[in-house]
Amino acid sequence: MPTIRLVNITKQFSKGSKAVDHLNLTIEDGHFVSLLGPSGCGKTTTLRMIAGLETPTDGEIYFDDTCVFSNEKGINVSPDKRNVGFLFQNYALWPHMTVRRNIAFGLENMKWDKKKIENRVAEICKAMRIEEYVDRYPAELSGGQQQRVAIARTLAPNPRVLLMDEPLSNLDAKLRNDMRAELKRLHKDTGATFIYVTHDQLEAMTLSTRICLMKLGVLQQYSSPLELYGKPANLFTADFVGNPSINLIPMTAEARGDGVKLSSADLKLTFRPNEAVTLPESGKVVLGIRPEFLKQQAENAVDAQVESSLPSGMETILVTRVGAQRLTSVIFGDVDFVAGENLKMGFSGNKYQLFDADTGMRLTSGSLEV
């Protein structure tokens, strides 16, 4: 199993801006890496360049130490020689072939002998639980079944790397959940490297071992899901990951001994950074509070008024107001609030984030005191 290395990869389409801009990325062997970002961020283009379906404008791609693409050296290994599997968003099953023929087609190309192909098809169909459908045509299958066939077809030749382009986006919510679990199981069973494109942050968070978050062709952060959530590199990352999204409050900062005095029109707080921090000269910062760290509590709290309450049983999404500042929080358990009700909302723990308002970069994490 290889390590995939992208070095300074740039893709510029004939007209318009760069789809991918100087991307450097190392995908280690056996990982499940998600390429995450809003639409138009270059994630699908990146995936297609790894597969060889798209040719980068500049840069190099390595599979282990073998160069599969280099603009300078004039290398471009064709997709069929890269030993990758590709799962398309719309499955791309050949409509004129039965499930069996669809799966066997690639194996025949590799000149496997008949018996071996037969066994492999049977094996993979069993693993994907589609044995009953082998003689049907794709049009006669449901979306979920088509999805399984597509996965079976992709996995049949035992690719070293499995590339997936939003494979679950055409499924309904329940099936999508089932297939997520299935993909995670497959990743464990095959031990292959999975590269997965999605715009759904929840999907990326739950599936991957590492997430590569992109915006407008530029890499924003490449880290484990929990690090992405807990230590977002910048405002974009903080805002993109997490649902409901993080409270971002523009404030003015002033160093006070070992603390930082934060003030806005409605809030005056003291921030205690976890490590030494250099504040921006302008003093303009953004305080980031994840909804679960804004709690209903008496101590270390501010006075707030309930604006709306959305209970869903397991938790309630509560929007309160402190002065004109609106704050979202998540309260666990089956509780409900009445609009206009006065509450005490407080802070505990040390997972509050401070960002530089001008550059957008994260300065540090820390705790808050009223």
Place this chain on the structure above:
Amino acid sequence: MKKSINKIKTFFSKPYNILLIVLMVTLTYLVILPLFSIVGDTFVVHASEKSRVGQPVGSFTLYHWLRAFASDYSKILIWEPLWHSLYTSALSCLVAIVIGGGFAWLVTRTDLRWKKVLTKLFIFPYIMPSWTLALAWRNFFKNAVIGGAPGIFTALTGITIPDWFAYGPFPIIVTTGLHYSPFAYILIGGVLRNMDANLEEAAIILRTNKLRMFTKITIPMVMPAVMSTIILVFSSGMSSFAVPQFLGLPVRYYVLTTEMYSTIQGTNPGVGYIIAILMMVISVGIMLANQYMIGTRKSYATVTGKSANISLFHLKKLRTVVSLLVVLVVLCMSVIPMISFVLQSLILTDGNYHLSNMTLDFWIGISKGGNDYQDKAGILRNADVWKTLFNSLKLSFTCAIGAGTVGFLAGYSIVRRRGSSLSRFVENLTFIPYLIPSMAFSAIYLSMFSQQRGIIPSLYGTFALLALIGTVKYLPMASRSGVNSMLQLSPEIEEAGVIMGIPWWKRMTRIIVPIQKSTIVSGYLLPFVSCMRELSLFVILVTANNRVLTTLLFFYDEKGWAQYGNAINLLIIFIVLLVNFVVEKLTGASIEKGVGGN
């Protein structure tokens, strides 16, 4: 009792129900009844047959059937024309698919040069009247068989054209095939262009080589389009009249349509009616076969997706050569025929293409009062031609208004009551005229309306008959597009008006019509254009009093007045192009798409 009265009242309170009932009654009269009439007509003696059959006119006889199928003449009357029709139509399909499909592949999948211009020109023959290429062929390659001077080719090169090349099956197949190759291009090219690129990419990833990709993925994907092309070209070939008339007759090569024309115009209309029935049966058979195939081909769901950039096949060294070759073929199909019409309409003496032999007399010359055709007034000064032109426009206009309006209302009411058996019945009724070849259809109307039927007097020789048959024949075009567009309009849009108490008439004119504007416009314009270039539907039914341009062309051609014929042909082409241009400007959709869609 009260309940059922209430039921009836509710039923008729819905305007679409009234429409459906009216349509059912009228169309049954105009489509179903004539079918019985023509069958009946094959068992009676007609005026022109009285002496041969030896029975009084109108009496029962098996003479026609026996003569058609169990006599020494059946080979000439039925079997040979049938075989000729099948043979030329089948090979025309082949030509259309090879040329059109090949062109589609070159345009969508290779780095062919000048694609934009080439595709525009390639579509050209499809807008033209169906006999355009046949006439041009004759202008170029005619030889001494039909008398007169040889064609342009011989005049230029001095080479004498053999009969088999000038007339008969070979030129019929080539010109028909070429005429319909744009259709093959539109259908196959559409699939190639919209085909999900992922399907081919998936195969690349799974290490499929180029040849296997072409045979196992690409070809099977375009198969449905190829089948549609075959069905269309084959049935068009079967019902084509002008081409075999122009190119087959000089060597006595008869197909079903030309045989039918000669029997109906001649002394044995009974046999002509039998041929019409035979053509109908074949046509319905083709449609059923098509439906059966579509029904069983569950594996061919239409697949389209977001298509990324497919890497083009590089022709490399051959690029320029192939491009030039394509240019040549395309020119032969589009520009060169036009040049031949112009030339042919200018020359004074046949066969001499020298500049000194050119004249504008046939266009704008003044009649010298003589009887010779060269003494007639040029077509732009000839009152007869103007009268005919006016008649053509009047007819096309009437048919367009009739077919367009009825088609739209039919579409509306069919969709509103979709699922009910009444709606299904009416939908099938509107579709039947499409299944019947034009000439067979006119034979049916001839049989039905050449005598008084109930309160309707004999319509033969009247403008009304032409207008009626045109309207009914083009109804499928308009009702198809009506149904398709109404299906996309949710009933809630009208129901919102119902709730507010807006009367039906206002709902139609203020809500439905404005929304469906562009479909309605094309519902009117398509029949108009088709009617302008229609020959086989009218040729049996016109009389000297109500000629249209196409039959005038046919008349001049039969007389051997090549110059006038070519000039009239150019006039028709000019009008068709003009209307087509207007359609494109008005609706943004081109006519070939609309025709291809039904």
